[in-house]
Amino acid sequence: MPPAQPPKPNDMTAPERLTQIQAELAAAMEACGRAPAALTLIAVSKTFSASAIQPVLAAGHLDFGENRLQEALDKWPALKEAYPQARLHLIGALQSNKAAQAVAHFDAIHSLDRPKLAAKLADAVQKYARQPTLFVQVNTGNEPQKSGILLDDLDGFVEACTRDYGLKIAGLMCLPPAHDVPAPHFALLEKRAQKSRPHSIKHGYEWRLFIGAAFGATHIRLGTAIFGPRG
Ligand SMILES: *Cc1c(COP(=O)(O)O)cnc(C)c1O
Numbered sequence: 001m002p003p004a005q006p007p008k009p010n011d012m013t014a015p016e017r018l019t020q021i022q023a024e025l026a027a028a029m030e031a032c033g034r035a036p037a038a039l040t041l042i043a044v045s046k047t048f049s050a051s052a053i054q055p056v057l058a059a060g061h062l063d064f065g066e067n068r069l070q071e072a073l074d075k076w077p078a079l080k081e082a083y084p085q086a087r088l089h090l091i092g093a094l095q096s097n098k099a100a101q102a103v104a105h106f107d108a109i110h111s112l113d114r115p116k117l118a119a120k121l122a123d124a125v126q127k128y129a130r131q132p133t134l135f136v137q138v139n140t141g142n143e144p145q146k147s148g149i150l151l152d153d154l155d156g157f158v159e160a161c162t163r164d165y166g167l168k169i170a171g172l173m174c175l176p177p178a179h180d181v182p183a184p185h186f187a188l189l190e191k192r193a194q195k196s197r198p199h200s201i202k203h204g205y206e207w208r209l210f211i212g213a214a215f216g217a218t219h220i221r222l223g224t225a226i227f228g229p230r231g
Contacts, residue, residue, distance in 0.1 A: 014052065015059035018043065018226050025220070028213035039212060042089050044223030047230045050075050056226065057083045065110075065221050067092025069101060076105065090132075091221060093147055100124040108133040110173045113147045115160060122165035133170045136161070138192070140185040141177035148174065154192060171218060186215035 012020070018041075026036035044065040045053045053064065053075070062085055066072035069090065076088055087107040094102055094111050099120035102109055109132050112118060125131045136158060139148030149157045154172075161167045172193045176185035193216075212220040224230065 014056050014227050015061075017228075018056060018059065018061060021222065021225060025213070032213040034213060034216075039217060040219045042091070042219055042221045043226050044091065044221050045075075045227065046071065046092075046223065048223075048227045050079055052227060053079060054082075057086060063087045063089060063219075065089040065091040065223075069094070069098050069105075073101070073105060089219075089221075096120045100127065103130065103132060104128050106132050108135070108170075110135045111137045111147070112161070112167075112169075113137040113139075113149055115157070118157075118161050118165045118167060122167055125167065131168060134161075134167055135171045135173045136169055138172050138174045138189060140174040140188055141180060143177055146175065146177075151188075151192065183211055183215065186211060186217065190216045 022041065025039060025041060029036040029039055040063050041061075042063045042065040043056055043061055044067075045056075046065070046067045056064075057079060064086060066076070066088065067090075069092075072088065072090070080086055080088070088105065089108040089110060090102055090106045091110045093113075094109060094117060096116050097120075099117060100123070103121060103124035109121070112121065112134050113136070121134070136154070137148040138154055139146050139150055142150060158169050161169050172189050174185055174189050176182040211217075
C-alpha cells in the first residue's frame with residue numbers, strides 16, 4: 001500500500017481535510033485487518049487559535065492534542081464548555097509542578113516518563129477524583145537528549161506506577177529518533193506493550209497513516225495535515 005499523501009493545505013477547509021484523512025485511515029486499518037475504530041486520530045491543535053479549532057469540533061471531531069499546558073488552559077475551557085464531549089490530550093512534556101493542573105484539565109496525558117511525575121499525578125488523581133488516560137513515554141532510541149523511560153527500566157516503571165502509585169496505565173508512546181526508520185521503533189513498542197499488558201500507542205507524524213495501522217497503534221497524532229501549516 002503506498003503511503004497516503006497529506007491533503008493539500010490551502011484549497012480545503014480543516015473539516016474537509018479531516019474527512020479525507022479519516023477515509024485514508026479507515027482504508028489503511030482495513031488493509032491491515034483492523035477495525036478503523038481501533039485507531040483514534042488526535043487532531044494536534046497546538047499554535048492554532050480557538051477559531052481555527054471550532055469548525056473541527058463543530059464537524060464532530062472529539063480528540064485534540066496540545067503540547068503546552070498554559071496554551072491549552074488559555075484556549076480550551078471555553079471550547080470545552082461549547083463541546084463538552086471533546087477530549088483533550090497533553091502530548092508534550094509535563095513538569096511535575098504542573099501535574100495537578102494537567103490532571104484537572106486533560107483527558108489524557110501522553111508523557112508520563114519518570115517516578116517523580118507519577119507521584120505528583122497520583123496526588124492529583126486523589127485530589128480531583130479523576131484520572132486522565134495515561135501513557136508512558138518510552139525512549140526507544142536511547143537518545144540522551146530525549147525524555148522517556150529507557151527500555152530496560154520500562155517494566156519496572158509500569159509496575160511502580162500501578163503498584164506504588166495506584167495509576168492505571170493505558171499504553172505506551174514513543175517518538176522515534178528523527179533520523180531512524182520509524183517502523184522498527186513502533187514494532188518494538190508494540191511487542192513491549194503486549195508484554196507489560198497495556199495497549200501500545202504511537203503517533204503518526206509524517207510517516208503516514210499506514211505505519212500506525214500496521215503496528216497496532218491505538219492513537220495517531222496529526223496537526224498540519226488537518227489544520228494547515230503553522231504560522
Ligand atoms: C506537533 C506535534 C505533533 C503533530 O505534528 P504535525 O507535523 O503538525 O502533524 C504530533 N506529536 C507531537 C508530540 C507534537 O508536538
